[in-house]
Amino acid sequence: MIISFSVENWMSIRDSVTFSMVASRERQHGDRLPKLGKYNIRVLPVAAIYGGNASGKTNFFKALSFAKMLVVKGTQPDSHLAVESFRLDNASIDKPSCFAFELLIDETIYAFSFSVNRRAILNEKLVVITSTSERVLYSRQDGKITFDDALKKDQFLQFAFKGTRDNQLFLTNSVSQKVDNFRPVYDWFKDVLELVAPDSRFEPFEHFLDEGHPLYATMNQMLPQLDTGIAHLGVEDIPFEHIPLPDPMKLMLQEDVKEGTTVRLIMDKSDRIIITRKDGTLVAKKLVTYHPKTDGTNAKFDIRQESDGSQRVIDLLPVFLELAALGSKKVFVIDEVDRSLHTLLTRHLLEAYLASCSADTRSQLLLTTHDVLLMDQQLLRRDEMWVAERKPTGASTLVSFAEYKDVRYDKDIRKSYLQGRLGGIPRLLLSSHFAETDEGSSVDGVH
Numbered sequence: 001m002i003i004s005f006s007v008e009n010w011m012s013i014r015d016s017v018t019f020s021m022v023a024s025r026e027r028q029h030g031d032r033l034p035k036l037g038k039y040n041i042r043v044l045p046v047a048a049i050y051g052g053n054a055s056g057k058t059n060f061f062k063a064l065s066f067a068k069m070l071v072v073k074g075t076q077p078d079s080h081l082a083v084e085s086f087r088l089d090n091a092s093i094d095k096p097s098c099f100a101f102e103l104l105i106d107e108t109i110y111a112f113s114f115s116v117n118r119r120a121i122l123n124e125k126l127v128v129i130t131s132t133s134e135r136v137l138y139s140r141q142d143g144k145i146t147f148d149d150a151l152k153k154d155q156f157l158q159f160a161f162k163g164t165r166d167n168q169l170f171l172t173n174s175v176s177q178k179v180d181n182f183r184p185v186y187d188w189f190k191d192v193l194e195l196v197a198p199d200s201r202f203e204p205f206e207h208f209l210d211e212g213h214p215l216y217a218t219m220n221q222m223l224p225q226l227d228t229g230i231a232h233l234g235v236e237d238i239p240f241e242h243i244p245l246p247d248p249m250k251l252m253l254q255e256d257v258k259e260g261t262t263v264r265l266i267m268d269k270s271d272r273i274i275i276t277r278k279d280g281t282l283v284a285k286k287l288v289t290y291h292p293k294t295d296g297t298n299a300k301f302d303i304r305q306e307s308d309g310s311q312r313v314i315d316l317l318p319v320f321l322e323l324a325a326l327g328s329k330k331v332f333v334i335d336e337v338d339r340s341l342h343t344l345l346t347r348h349l350l351e352a353y354l355a356s357c358s359a360d361t362r363s364q365l366l367l368t369t370h371d372v373l374l375m376d377q378q379l380l381r382r383d384e385m386w387v388a389e390r391k392p393t394g395a396s397t398l399v400s401f402a403e404y405k406d407v408r409y410d411k412d413i414r415k416s417y418l419q420g421r422l423g424g425i426p427r428l429l430l431s432s433h434f435a436e437t438d439e440g441s442s443v444d445g446v447h
Contacts, residue, residue, distance in 0.1 A: 001034070001043055001364050002331055003102035003109060010066075010097045011059040014086040014395035019060070021047060021364070024383040024402045032357040038131050039109065044384050045357045046350070049368045049398070050375060050417070051388035056396025057368040060388065061335040064195060067099050070116075071189040074172045080118045081167055088394040096122050102129075104362070105184045105192075112171070112185055120166040126182060137182065140170055157181065192329055196319060198336040218321055226317070226345060228310045230289045231298055240282045243273060257282060270304040270311060308340040316341075320349045324356035328363040338371040347374060354379075375414045387417070 001021070008016035023033050023042040033042040051057045066082065075081065086092040100113035111127040111134075124140040138157075139146045145161045147154070156179050164173040175186045211217075220232040243250070244267065257263055257277050265273040272287040289306060290298040303311065319332050338346050346369075353365060368388075375385060383402035390396050401413060 001104040001329075001362055002366070003043065003104055004100075005064070005102075006098070006100040006113075007060070007063045008098040009085050009092050009095050010063045010099075011084050012054075012056045012086065012390060012394060012396040013059055013063070013398075014089070014092055014393070015397075016098065017396075017398040019047070019386070019398060020400070023381075026381060026383065026402070028377065028381050029354075032354055032361075033359065034357070034361045035359040036104065036107070036109075038107065039129075040131070043104070043364075044381070045361050045363065046354060046365045046380065047367070047384050047386060048374060048380060049366075049386045049388055050370070050372065051368075052370075052390075055388040055390045056398070057388045058335055059396060060398065061195065061197075061333060061368060063099065064193070064333055067101070068189050068193055068195065071169060071172055071186060074169070074176070075165070075167045077165060079167065081116055081120075083116055083118045085117075086395065103185070103188055105188050110185050114169060121169055124170055126171065126185060138170065145170065151181065154181070192331050194319075194330060194332045196316070196332060196334040198339040200315070215318060215321065219317060222317060222321075223313070226313055226348070228306075228313055229291050230306070230310060231292045232290050233314075234288050234290055234300070236286045236288045236300070238273070238284045238286050240275070240284045243275075243284055254282065267304075272303055309342070309345075312340040313345070316349065320353050323353050323363045323365055325363075331364040331366070333366040335368050336370070337367040338369045338374070343371055343373040346371060347379065350374070350379065372414050372417060375417055377413055382413070385413070 002019075003022060004018055004020045006016055006018040007013055021044045023030075023044050030042075032045065034045055035042050049057050049060065062084075070081070083097050085095065085097055094117075096115040096117050098113070098115040100111070102109055102111050109129040111129060112125070114124040115122045121140070123142075124138075126137045128135045128137055135148055136146075137148050137151065140161075143166070147157060151157055156177070157174070160174045160177040160179050161170055163177065164170045171182055171186055174181065175183055216233075223230045223232060240250070243265070245253075245265075253263065253275060257275055259277045259280070261277065263275045265275065267273065273284055275282055275284050277283070287303055289301045289303065289310075291301060293299050303314070306314075316334070316337070319334070322328055322330055323332060350365075374380070381402075382404075383400055385401045386398055387401065388396055388398050
């Protein structure tokens with residue numbers, strides 16, 4: 001789980017902002033808050049970031065995406081890092097971008113931080129936090145590294161650091177060198193943190209094609225309840241040679257797909273195809289939907305024939321099912337969760353997840369949205385709602401509604417927000433071009 005995340009000098013975020021998932025003292029919806037008994041804190045299972053266009057919501061999402069990419073994928077030798085610092089004042093351009101995480105991993109909190117410019121990692125630190133103390137596992141500064149006393153004599157760690165390039169995180173290189181001391185933190189970024197962009201497709205859709213997979217049954221049970229018109233998902237076998245791919249790519253698949261392996265393809269028209277090799281032959285299957293007909297039978301549709309909203313449901317429903325699954329430790333960050341979805345549908349998905357949350361929950365959902373109808377204290381706590389706002393300087397801020405003293409638990413928070421009392425709404429400048437002229441004529445000259 002994310003305990004907190006801080007970022008500074010990243011895109012429109014000039015000054016350091018801290019996104020805390022530690023619950024405040026308010027009692028509202030307290031029964032669904034995960035509890036970390038060892039640390040005597042409660043953590044929020046969900047957080048929503050509201051704000052107008054260009055307020056900085058997506059830049060927050062991109063900061064997490066950059067951090068994950070840097071940790072998991074690493075860098076190439078002599079390559080520049082994809083750092084995007086704040087560009088609207090000269091002082092920030094040459095400053096480093098800073099990232100800091102507090103993460104719950106296997107019931108232990110780790111603090112991981114680094115600062116970076118386009119050329120190099122400037123500093124990096126990993127700390128393990130217990131209920132009574134903090135241990136700095138390693139600290140990297142100015143090309144040197146200091147290890148915790150218990151790790152100082154580990155020659156493999158020393159060797160791994162000597163092989164760490166200036167533009168590479170030591171965390172990443174240590175794992176690539178088969179050093180497992182810090183692997184839990186690396187694995188959290190790799191396997192736990194999942195980022196869902198507005199136009200991204202759910203990748204492991206092969207689960208929908210396996211009638212024996214639990215996700216297949218659950219998806220088909222829930223889809224009819226979401227008013228998409230879809231009765232259930234299904235699979236259609238298609239000849240490999242009929243897949244609309246260039247011949248060189250087909251040849252590559254013929255060579256690369258081994259027995260028992262699976263390759264996922266998402267075509268330009270949103271068709272979703274998996275390719276496997278069975279008994280030496282490539283087998284292709286396509287995800288399809290079925291809609292009920294008036295005569296009681298079902299009509300088959302390609303995924304690309306479904307509306308954007310139905311496709312978005314197919315992409316997001318597995319996310320919410322995985323979040324709510326017993327024992328799940330996934331952290332999903334969804335940018336523009338309301339994209340192509342009706343408000344009531346989005347709310348239904350959120351309510352279903354929150355209904356599954358308890359003191360033992362270890363999954364988490366962070367989302368950005370424009371949908372103010374989700375700004376409801378019957379749905380979310382004040383500390384679970386944040387607002388992003390772009391100041392006149394062009395710099396973005398991020399503030400929790402819990403920080404506003406006049407926002408009571410029984411207050412219509414949506415009304416206050418839309419009135420501009422909480423920030424985060426667009427500054428609408430109505431051009432005189434849309435008003436009548438002094439002569440009383442309209443813009444098209446009709447009197």
